[in-house]
Amino acid sequence: MASVPASWTPESRAVALAPRALTILVTAAAVFAPLALILYQSLLDAPFFDAKKNAGLDAYRFIFADADFWQASENSFLIAGGMTLIAVPLGALLAFVMERTDIRGRQWIEPLLLVPSFVSPMVLSFGYVVAAGPVGFYTIWTRDLFGAAPWNIYSVLGMTVIAGLTHVPNVYVYASSALKSLGSDVEEAARVIGASPFRVALSVSLPLIMPSLLFSAVLVFFLGFELFGLPLVLGDPEGILVLSTYLYKLTNKLGTPSYHLMAAVAMCIVAITFPLVLLQRQLLKGSRKYASIKGKAGRMRELPLGPWKWLAMALIALWIFTAVLVPLSGVALRAFVTNWGEGVNLSEALTLETFRTIWGEPTMMRGILNTVLIGVVGGLLTVACYTAIGFATHRRNDGWSRFVDYLILVPRAVPGLLIGLAFLWVFLFFPPLTPLRSTLFSVWLAYSVVWLAYGIRLISSSLLQVSPELEEAARSAGARRARVSRDITLPLIRYGLLGSWLLVFMIFEREYSTAVYLLAPGTEVIGAQLVSLWQGGAIDIVAGLSLINVVLVGVGLGVALRFGVRLRD
Amino acid sequence: MAELTVENLHLRYGDNPILKGVSMQLERGEVVSLLGPSGSGKTTLLRAVAGLEQPHAGRILIGERVVFDGAGAIELPAEARNLGLVFQSYALWPHKTVLDNVAYGLKLRDVGRAESAERVAKVLEQLGLGKLGQRFPHQLSGGQQQRVAIARALVYNPPVILLDEPLSNLDAKLREEARAFLRELIVRLGLSALVVTHDQSEAMAMSDRILLLNNGVIEQQGTPQQMYASPATLFTAEFMGSNNRLKGKLAEVRDGRARIAGDGWALWGALRGEATPGREAVGVIRLEQVRVAENGEGNRLRLPLSTSMFLGDKWEHLFRAGDMPLRAHSAGELGPGEYWLDFPADRLWVF
Numbered sequence: 048m049a050s051v052p053a054s055w056t057p058e059s060r061a062v063a064l065a066p067r068a069l070t071i072l073v074t075a076a077a078v079f080a081p082l083a084l085i086l087y088q089s090l091l092d093a094p095f096f097d098a099k100k101n102a103g104l105d106a107y108r109f110i111f112a113d114a115d116f117w118q119a120s121e122n123s124f125l126i127a128g129g130m131t132l133i134a135v136p137l138g139a140l141l142a143f144v145m146e147r148t149d150i151r152g153r154q155w156i157e158p159l160l161l162v163p164s165f166v167s168p169m170v171l172s173f174g175y176v177v178a179a180g181p182v183g184f185y186t187i188w189t190r191d192l193f194g195a196a197p198w199n200i201y202s203v204l205g206m207t208v209i210a211g212l213t214h215v216p217n218v219y220v221y222a223s224s225a226l227k228s229l230g231s232d233v234e235e236a237a238r239v240i241g242a243s244p245f246r247v248a249l250s251v252s253l254p255l256i257m258p259s260l261l262f263s264a265v266l267v268f269f270l271g272f273e274l275f276g277l278p279l280v281l282g283d284p285e286g287i288l289v290l291s292t293y294l295y296k297l298t299n300k301l302g303t304p305s306y307h308l309m310a311a312v313a314m315c316i317v318a319i320t321f322p323l324v325l326l327q328r329q330l331l332k333g334s335r336k337y338a339s340i341k342g343k344a345g346r347m348r349e350l351p352l353g354p355w356k357w358l359a360m361a362l363i364a365l366w367i368f369t370a371v372l373v374p375l376s377g378v379a380l381r382a383f384v385t386n387w388g389e390g391v392n393l394s395e396a397l398t399l400e401t402f403r404t405i406w407g408e409p410t411m412m413r414g415i416l417n418t419v420l421i422g423v424v425g426g427l428l429t430v431a432c433y434t435a436i437g438f439a440t441h442r443r444n445d446g447w448s449r450f451v452d453y454l455i456l457v458p459r460a461v462p463g464l465l466i467g468l469a470f471l472w473v474f475l476f477f478p479p480l481t482p483l484r485s486t487l488f489s490v491w492l493a494y495s496v497v498w499l500a501y502g503i504r505l506i507s508s509s510l511l512q513v514s515p516e517l518e519e520a521a522r523s524a525g526a527r528r529a530r531v532s533r534d535i536t537l538p539l540i541r542y543g544l545l546g547s548w549l550l551v552f553m554i555f556e557r558e559y560s561t562a563v564y565l566l567a568p569g570t571e572v573i574g575a576q577l578v579s580l581w582q583g584g585a586i587d588i589v590a591g592l593s594l595i596n597v598v599l600v601g602v603g604l605g606v607a608l609r610f611g612v613r614l615r616d
Numbered sequence: 617m618a619e620l621t622v623e624n625l626h627l628r629y630g631d632n633p634i635l636k637g638v639s640m641q642l643e644r645g646e647v648v649s650l651l652g653p654s655g656s657g658k659t660t661l662l663r664a665v666a667g668l669e670q671p672h673a674g675r676i677l678i679g680e681r682v683v684f685d686g687a688g689a690i691e692l693p694a695e696a697r698n699l700g701l702v703f704q705s706y707a708l709w710p711h712k713t714v715l716d717n718v719a720y721g722l723k724l725r726d727v728g729r730a731e732s733a734e735r736v737a738k739v740l741e742q743l744g745l746g747k748l749g750q751r752f753p754h755q756l757s758g759g760q761q762q763r764v765a766i767a768r769a770l771v772y773n774p775p776v777i778l779l780d781e782p783l784s785n786l787d788a789k790l791r792e793e794a795r796a797f798l799r800e801l802i803v804r805l806g807l808s809a810l811v812v813t814h815d816q817s818e819a820m821a822m823s824d825r826i827l828l829l830n831n832g833v834i835e836q837q838g839t840p841q842q843m844y845a846s847p848a849t850l851f852t853a854e855f856m857g858s859n860n861r862l863k864g865k866l867a868e869v870r871d872g873r874a875r876i877a878g879d880g881w882a883l884w885g886a887l888r889g890e891a892t893p894g895r896e897a898v899g900v901i902r903l904e905q906v907r908v909a910e911n912g913e914g915n916r917l918r919l920p921l922s923t924s925m926f927l928g929d930k931w932e933h934l935f936r937a938g939d940m941p942l943r944a945h946s947a948g949e950l951g952p953g954e955y956w957l958d959f960p961a962d963r964l965w966v967f
Contacts, residue, residue, distance in 0.1 A: 530695075
């Protein structure tokens with residue numbers, strides 16, 4: 048008889064539970080501390096570290112009496128609503144064309160479709176300014192050719208259209224996975240009964256992916272309230288404010304940092320976004336309603352587009368041109384030109400001056416280095432933390448797991464700008480953390496909290512692919528939970544974790560708003576530097592740094608594509 | 617001596633009771649099958665024994681050791697129970713070689729490297745996997761994977777080995793070979809095994825004793841012969857073998873014999889229930905007991921032939937008594953027409 052494996056006592060179970068509780072409590076602290084601070088601050092009439100502060104609703108009274116606040120709210124609703132109306136039909140149409148028809152060149156179209164979701168919105172918006180603004184490349188070229196350029200991107204309409212076009216990928220991703228999981232046999236059944244392809248799309252496919260479309264509509268509407276870079280860059284020239292830029296500009300407006308007012312605006316934004324996040328959660332459950340109607344995974348016959356092919360290709364090309372090519376080519380060109388305007392010959396204006404300036408400027412070089420560091424090293428640490436949280440809830444359906452489920456939703460509802468602000472306060476006024484204020488750790492922590500929901504979803508989708516029986520087999524062979532995680536689960540998800548690292552790298556390169564308030568000597572990252580340089584009007588440098596940022600994301604994207612990392616779930 | 621004892625085990629998922637008081641014993645060197653339709657709780661019982669499901673009342677003992685006691689709040693986790701478990705899907709770890717898969721249980725028990733290698737080699741040899749140690753699971757056939765899964769569960773000499781639907785993942789042809797291999801292996805190594813299956817012929821072929829579960833309780837238990845030849849309940853009678861089912865009323869009871877009558881027919885059978893004349897009754901008779909007879913003498917019915925099917929070693933015929941289908945076997949072909957069918961009265965159970 049072999050011996051029973053390591054003796055088991057109630058105490059040993061308690062020891063085994065400790066790391067789990069610790070992980071969850073630390074996560075909860077990192078999520079709730081900054082938010083509690085915002086809430087507390089919004090209920091005061093002076094900064095919370097001020098000696099003369101009184102509790103009350105003065106801050107809310109002030110902003111509710113401000114006409115600009117109401118104007119900004121209206122703009123936020125207009126833009127969020129308008130971009131939803133643009134992004135959802137376009138995304139659904141693209142998904143149908145890509146998933147169900149015989150369109151060619153899918154393998155290179157799809158990565159292009161996803162590009163706008165990986166490029167920093169700050170960079171994209173800046174790209175639109177230099178490409179399609181009043182003196183943008185494309186504006187001037189169009190004017191030279193046709194005599195006029197009939198668009199104005201510095202308007203609510205212009206921002207709405209651009210936001211709508213750049214958020215098409217968010218809809219596309221959900222609509223196409225819904226179509227994929229649908230199984231084509233339900234469509235074939237309709238064809239056999241006698242419905243035309245168009246009829247099938249309308250009366251079978253569309254209703255069945257409706258739950259997913261509804262979910263992505265709410266998602267895009269929600270993202271509309273998070274917009275920061277776009278209205279900052281495009282709304283600025285005409286003084287158009289949305290809620291997030293209103294908050295950002297409060298300091299300029301009053302001349303003093305009025306933390307209580309910012310906190311009150313932040314609470315107003317959260318009051319809109321949090322219900323939207325809860326609604327998304329409800330809808331996501333509903334979007335799986337038809338997942339059980341899973342036909343055979345067999346290869347379906349693609350719908351021949353025939354002459355419609357050209358229209359579909361033109362549509363895709365037009366979208367790629369406006370949402371990807373225009374802004375990115377604008378950034379790329381502008382980075383190699385130091386003076387640009389009407390009548391300048393592009394071939395004569397090309398120069399490397401901008402990059403020489405960046406090279407000679409220590410803060411910029413530090414910003415670039417920090418951006419790489421936070422993506423590579425920070426990304427690795429973040430994935431490690433997310434994995435720990437993932438394991439804390441893996442295969443456990445108890446109160447703790449349900450708590451974590453809701454816990455990770457909380458930062459999702461708070462725009463990065465606000466979380467950055469809250470972490471600034473935490474680092475300034477929570478003594479044990481103060482020494483870390485001007486280190487990259489502060490930015491890393493804020494990034495990790497902002498992207499918690501996204502990251503946990505990546506990790507848990509890897510974890511869910513491990514069949515529970517593989518773990519149970521190890522348990523009954525005599526391995527404790529921790530041992531099972533180390534010997535079985537972790538090795539099995541290692542490729543998934545590498546993929547997550549790459550994706551986290553890319554979103555950390557892309558991130559900008561979270562670091563805005565944390566920007567200080569030592570914590571420079573490109574995203575936040577872009578915001579502050581843009582405020583200072585240093586267009587050349589913004590162009591140069593934007594291009595570098597795009598290249599960094601591009602490297603990540605290239606590696607991801609090379610190794611076949613799934614860019615979407 | 618009982619290697620495994622389950623006493624009055626209750627288990628529920630939420631408000632849904634799965635096991636409603638199951639008791640059983642497994643003696644040393646015995647193979648017991650848990651048989652039942654899907655949803656009867658057989659896999660749940662096996663997983664509860666393994667420590668992978670949590671019952672809320674009852675006791676489970678492995679040898680003398682209490683591993684679960686609802687009253688005393690004892691619950692040993694799966695890893696402390698020292699059982700061997702073979703999964704329906706085999707659950708081989710895809711990132712480990714066959715050797716590493718099998719050696720893992722020994723590694724967890726801190727068995728020295730040399731001894732471990734020796735024991736792994738021995739068990740692989742016993743299972744006919746001698747040369748496959750360096751392969752990864754995806755490089756093996758289904759039958760080989762199954763044997764690795766068994767080797768992995770046997771290598772640390774657990775007192776009881778649990779097998780969950782061990783044959784269901786194999787092709788129909790392989791299944792019969794594997795069934796014989798498994799039975800022979802268990803007997804040769806003197807293992808005590810608890811096997812879950814939904815297939816009654818598999819259960820009869822492999823085990824010394826069958827526990828038939830129905831809806832969370834044990835319906836009947838006994839040797840395969842007892843279960844097949846003298847079922848105590850209608851459920852058992854219908855679950856084992858292939859049967860004809862005759863619905864009618866109890867017309868007459870005499871000397872333990874019952875006369876069941878339906879629309880235009882009546883037959884004598886062995887009474888297996890209440891002797892209340894006039895009640896609804898169901899007659900069950902195994903297909904192979906019904907014979908096509910020459911004349912109408914005895915317990916016989918004359919019925920029209922509806923259709924015939926050729927099964928290879930015999931023919932199966934479908935007759936109709938009103939709207940009630942009746943099936944019978946014969947060695948040769950039958951032409952269209954009406955035939956006498958013989959129902960031996962001691963083989964027709966009237967419930």
